[in-house]
Amino acid sequence: MPTISIFYGIIIRMYSEPNSTHNIPHLHAEYQGQEAVYSLEGELIEGDIPKKKKKLVEAWIEIHQEDLRANWQLLLEGQQSFRIQPLQ
Numbered sequence: 001m002p003t004i005s006i007f008y009g010i011i012i013r014m015y016s017e018p019n020s021t022h023n024i025p026h027l028h029a030e031y032q033g034q035e036a037v038y039s040l041e042g043e044l045i046e047g048d049i050p051k052k053k054k055k056l057v058e059a060w061i062e063i064h065q066e067d068l069r070a071n072w073q074l075l076l077e078g079q080q081s082f083r084i085q086p087l088q
Contacts (some may be wrong), residue, residue: 007086016075025072060087
């Protein structure tokens with residue numbers, strides 16, 4: 001599962017899941033064993049992470065919309081995603 005960014009203990013991963021229940025463009029945010037799945041618009045699809053970390057993930061998604069969409073397109077084409085700057 002490709003890691004595309006890490007910040008404040010949050011690991012952001014993105015991978016294509018063709019037969020998944022959430023096959024819309026999305027990413028996975030993991031923090032201390034908890035995982036949340038977000039659409040590329042920043043909407044929580046499933047899972048949960050602590051409230052303060054949620055806000056950080058949502059801000060990061062908003063800042064990196066273009067890169068996230070480019071990464072999703074690469075994955076759809078069977079190519080490798082690229083790293084995205086962490087939140088600072």
